Amino acid sequence: MAGDRFDLEPSIRAFVRDLGISPARALRRAELPADLFTRQPIELSVPEYYRFWDALGAEGGADRDLAVDIGKAISVEFFSPPMFGALCSPNLTAAAQRLAVHKPLIGPLRIDVDAGTALTITCVWPPGPKPPILLAATELIFWVALARIATREQIRPARVTMPSPPADPSAMESYLGARVRKGSRSSITFTAADAGRPFLTENEQMWRVFAPELRRRLSDLQASATIADRVRAALLETLPAGDPSIGAVTHQLATSARTLQRQLSHEGTSFQTILTRTREDLARHYLTNGDLRTTDIAFLLGYDDTNSFYRAFKSWTGTTPDAVRAG
Incomplete structure (x- = not known):
């Protein structure tokens, strides 16, 4: 990773509210500035980013599986430019490869993509404190949500692993359509057929519009390190x-x-x-x-x-x- 600060997209405020969570209460619980969502850009360090997700989990309440609710709530209007670039890709493999390049702009982790006989996407978190379980689960659920939005098919992963799965993974497993196994890394695997399934949202012309700005932002991030x-x-x-x-x-x-x-x-x-x-x-x-x-x-x-x-x-x-x- 190039630096130690990461952007939150402006749409996060509306997204949090749509989840039934008060943005102001979440910021207060996370000990973050009350005016954070009015700043441009909205930048957080890794500890701040983790605290924000811990606060979302706490404000969401113990009686719901917030990671699954986030997966169901994801829509095109809440996608950041890097994620929208992923939607413009021809298929899930290309989307993962594009997002792996630009992930440092939007989160404190690296994405490793193995597109061999199947597509395996692995989340590599920074050394130190473990990421909140909510955040780790959401990162995996995101890929299924992306695949389903882009293909309009009920894509199911072939395998899902987490070092620290949720205490009760039943809701997550029901959404994914796959078991969540304990493993050394957070990863999700799709069959070659699903990874290559055409995205109905493919738009190469739109990607050419987004790509130069994403390259500039990534270059700025690397230069600031x-x-x-x-x-x-x-x-x-x-x-x-x-x-x-x-x-x-x-x-x-x-x-x-x-x-x-x-x-x-x-x-x-x-x-x-x-x-x-x-x-x-x-x-x-x-x-x-x-x-x-x-x-x-x-x-x-x-x-x-x-x-x-x-x-x-x-x-x-x-x-x-x-x-x-x-x-």
């Missing part, structure tokens, strides 16, 4: 590949190690500091989300062996990975 942000984003790519070196990062960022260290120094940090913090954040994320083995976590953090990971984790936290997992 600090060097530390960019290093952290690069590490999220290079660490799972087993390379924690500054060389791997400078290759990603097309710069030299000397230039990168100087730029980081101007921001009051260093490559080693960012590497350590990123590893610690990822380690905590892996230990508290899913059931990865410690050896797998060590590998994903770029360590050659488990003992090196144990020693590093103890130096960061004063405790062991096993203690954090048990807690």
Whole structure:
């Protein structure tokens, strides 16, 4: 992800009200400015974004499945430009690929798209606190709502997984038409036939109108990111590949190690500091989300062996990975 602030579309205020939730009460519960919805653009940090969704869940009440209600309430008029661009696509695979590029504009997560024998869309959340269950569920439900709106068919996913499914997933499963299984990642899979089903909303001419503005906004977001942000984003790519070196990062960022260290120094940090913090954040994320083995976590953090990971984790936290997992 390029930066740490994300846009809420102006239509969110009307959308929240249509769900029967008071926008003012939701903002107050989330400890956000009362005039937030009157600002242009409406920008939130990751913690603020999570608090907003937590507040929606609380204001929605315990007697309803708000994620399902959101899926049913989604309509063309509430789509943001990136999402409208997805609707203009020829099919769900193309829509997912387009939205994956522009998702940083509208939410604190990355979308990985695997269009092999089937279409699997995986939500990759930032390291650190887990996203609210409502938000995680809504992100998956969105894809089914999009497919149904665009094809006018009752599309059902072939598989749905979540690290922390809702305590009672029955309403979500009834809407999706599929079981919600516990898995290491939030993902949704569609058959190749459904992924390639033509969108009746396809409009290439309209997409050509939207695309330049989306590219400009994405470029502005990337330009506003600090060097530390960019290093952290690069590490999220290079660490799972087993390379924690500054060389791997400078290759990603097309710069030299000397230039990168100087730029980081101007921001009051260093490559080693960012590497350590990123590893610690990822380690905590892996230990508290899913059931990865410690050896797998060590590998994903770029360590050659488990003992090196144990020693590093103890130096960061004063405790062991096993203690954090048990807690």
